[in-house]
Structure formats: C-alpha cells, structure tokens
Amino acid sequence: MVAIDVTDLTKEYGSVLGVDSLTFAVEDGEVFGFLGPNGAGKTTTIRTLMGFLSPTTGGAAVLGADVTDERSLVEVKRRVGYLPASPAFDETATGREILDLHASIKGDARRDDLLDLFDPPLDREVREYSTGNRQKLGIVQAFMHDPALVILDEPTSGLDPLLQRRFEEFVRAERDRGVTVFFSSHVLGEVRRICDRVAILRDGRLVTTERVEDLVDRSGKAVHARSAEPLATTDLALPGVHDLEVHDGDGDAATEVTFTYTGEVNALTDRLADFDLVDLAVEEAPLEDVFLRFYGDTEDHRDASRAEEGTANV
Numbered sequence: 001m002v003a004i005d006v007t008d009l010t011k012e013y014g015s016v017l018g019v020d021s022l023t024f025a026v027e028d029g030e031v032f033g034f035l036g037p038n039g040a041g042k043t044t045t046i047r048t049l050m051g052f053l054s055p056t057t058g059g060a061a062v063l064g065a066d067v068t069d070e071r072s073l074v075e076v077k078r079r080v081g082y083l084p085a086s087p088a089f090d091e092t093a094t095g096r097e098i099l100d101l102h103a104s105i106k107g108d109a110r111r112d113d114l115l116d117l118f119d120p121p122l123d124r125e126v127r128e129y130s131t132g133n134r135q136k137l138g139i140v141q142a143f144m145h146d147p148a149l150v151i152l153d154e155p156t157s158g159l160d161p162l163l164q165r166r167f168e169e170f171v172r173a174e175r176d177r178g179v180t181v182f183f184s185s186h187v188l189g190e191v192r193r194i195c196d197r198v199a200i201l202r203d204g205r206l207v208t209t210e211r212v213e214d215l216v217d218r219s220g221k222a223v224h225a226r227s228a229e230p231l232a233t234t235d236l237a238l239p240g241v242h243d244l245e246v247h248d249g250d251g252d253a254a255t256e257v258t259f260t261y262t263g264e265v266n267a268l269t270d271r272l273a274d275f276d277l278v279d280l281a282v283e284e285a286p287l288e289d290v291f292l293r294f295y296g297d298t299e300d301h302r303d304a305s306r307a308e309e310g311t312a313n314v
C-alpha cells in the first residue's frame with residue numbers, strides 16, 4: 001500500500017511558487033528522505049500533507065485520506081506522527097504536561113521507551129528548554145502514540161552527534177517494526193545511512209526519486225592510482241572516467257591520478273594493466289558529490305558539504 005501519495009501538487013503563495021507539479025509516492029514501511037536546498041519546497045510539501053496548507057492545484061493523500069478532506073484527515077492523523085520544523089509548544093507548560101496533553105488525544109503507548117532514548121527535562125517549562133531539548137520533546141511526541149506513519153521536518157536539527165546517531169538507530173528499528181518514516185533533511189550522511197529512497201527537490205520541482213542504493217551505485221568509485229611511469233590525461237580517456245586529475249608523483253611514483261569512475265570495472269582494470277602501478281585505491285565515491293550534482297553544485301553548496309561529513313547544511 002502507499003502511505004503518502006502526491007499527485008501533480010502545486011502550491012503558490014501569491015506570486016511565489018512553493019512547489020510545482022510534484023508527483024511521488026511513499027510506500028508503506030519505507031524510510032523516505034526528502035532533500036533539497038533551502039527554499040526548495042520541503043516544508044511546503046510537508047505542511048500540505050498535514051492539511052495546514054491547501055494545494056493550489058493537484059493533491060495528496062496520507063494513509064488514503066485526501067489532505068483537503070478535513071474529516072478523513074483528522075481521522076487518519078491518529079495514526080500519524082508529526083514533527084514540524086520548529087515545534088511550537090505552549091512555552092509555560094512543562095515537557096510532561098505537553099506529553100500528557102498529547103497522550104490524552106492520541107495515546108502514549110511508547111512514551112517510556114522513547115524517554116529512555118530521548119530524555120528532555122520533563123519537569124521544566126518548555127521556555128527554558130535548549131533547542132536540542134525542544135527537538136527531543138518533539139521526537140517523543142511524534143512517535144509516542146505508536147503511529148503507522150511519521151512525518152518529520154528536519155528531525156535531527158539541533159541534536160548533538162550522539163543523539164543524531166541514536167535517532168538514526170531508532171528510525172532503523174522503527175522501519176523494522178513496519179513504521180513508515182518520511183522526513184526532510186539537510187544531513188546527507190544520515191540520509192545515506194537510514195533512507196531506503198530519497199526524493200530531491202530543487203526550486204519547487206522534483207529532480208529525482210531514487211533508491212539510495214542506486215544513487216550509491218551511480219555515484220561510482222573514487223579511484224586513486226600511483227604509476228611508476230609517466231601518465232597523461234589521454235591515457236585514461238575511458239568512458240566513465242570523470243573529474244580526472246593527473247599530478248606529478250613522489251617517491252617511487254612518477255605520476256598520481258585521481259578520478260571518479262562510473263564505467264565497467266573490467267574496462268578499467270584492462271586499461272590500468274597497461275601501466276606499471278605502484279599503488280591503487282578504489283573506494284565508494286562520496287554520496288555528497290551525487291547529491292550536489294542534483295542540487296546544482298554551486299560553490300556555496302560544495303563548501304558547506306565539505307564543512308563536516310554528516311552535518312553538512314547544504
């Protein structure tokens with residue numbers, strides 16, 4: 001079954017286009033990442049799915065409920081968890097009071113398990129919370145009624161690296177329990193580690209929807225070779241060789257080459273066999289490079305992605 005079904009969805013804010021003719025589906029039981037640069041339309045899509053914005057044209061269904069049909073959406077939302085980009089809590093309530101209220105509406109079968117993992121200071125008023133503690137409270141609230149589908153807008157923003165990893169493990173375990181998770185993210189490392197599929201948005205339009213495994217396959221291999229004899233760029237003019245760089249070598253190497261390879265493995269080994277190599281490293285190419293190609297690969301994006309693996313804010 002399909003958990004989220006988006007069909008030709010367009011949302012205009014006056015003359016500003018939020019999203020443009022989006023069509024994609026999230027299958028039951030998958031972890032689906034929703035990526036794109038700032039302003040791409042992720043939050044607009046998520047708020048439309050939750051019924052907070054109405055589509056200008058096109059539509060969407062969540063667990064079978066049309067998002068413009070208030071009555072059926074309210075009904076299915078009992079089985080949906082939601083974490084907005086900036087959770088708006090009652091600032092003078094304590095974390096416990098907020099969870100109690102939520103429990104009275106939707107239930108809290110899994111509250112204790114979640115509080116073991118994400119432990120906001122429950123007896124303090126939310127206005128005293130740090131950003132990370134707000135996020136932890138939001139995560140507990142989103143999952144504690146044991147929803148079938150969880151929609152999260154940048155769930156790990158504000159979490160420290162330890163909690164980010166804990167969140168990733170938790171989401172993988174939720175998927176194993178059959179829960180569907182749809183989340184927007186700028187953290188490419190986490191997307192790589194936990195998503196089954198991703199959709200990439202740019203300027204309100206869907207650029208691609210792919211399995212993460214396929215993206216990794218297509219990203220090819222990062223090859224680094226050191227040759228005892230001089231090599232020229234033309235020596236490696238092979239289909240599937242990208243971003244080839246040839247440098248003078250040092251020590252026992254006359255030349256060093258690095259490139260990304262997306263072609264046939266045998267064609268590469270045949271060609272390399274012609275040279276007297278002293279060293280060869282073939283590794284998975286960084287997925288960041290593939291994402292950035294879709295994003296548009298501006299200098300800003302590149303710099304941000306290199307800033308810190310796993311926390312790149314592109």
Ligand SMILES: Nc1ncnc2c1ncn2[C@@H]1O[C@H](COP(=O)(O)OP(=O)(O)OP(=O)(O)O)[C@@H](O)[C@H]1O
Pocket residue numbers: 013016017018019036037038039040041042043044045
């Ligand atoms: N309330 C609004 N009024 C007018 N324009 C808006 C409004 N909300 C969003 N937009 C515009 O719609 C487009 C998509 O914005 P959206 O917030 O959905 O992007 P996003 O992908 O979530 O970005 P970010 O990664 O920065 O959160 C942007 O051009 C944005 O300026």
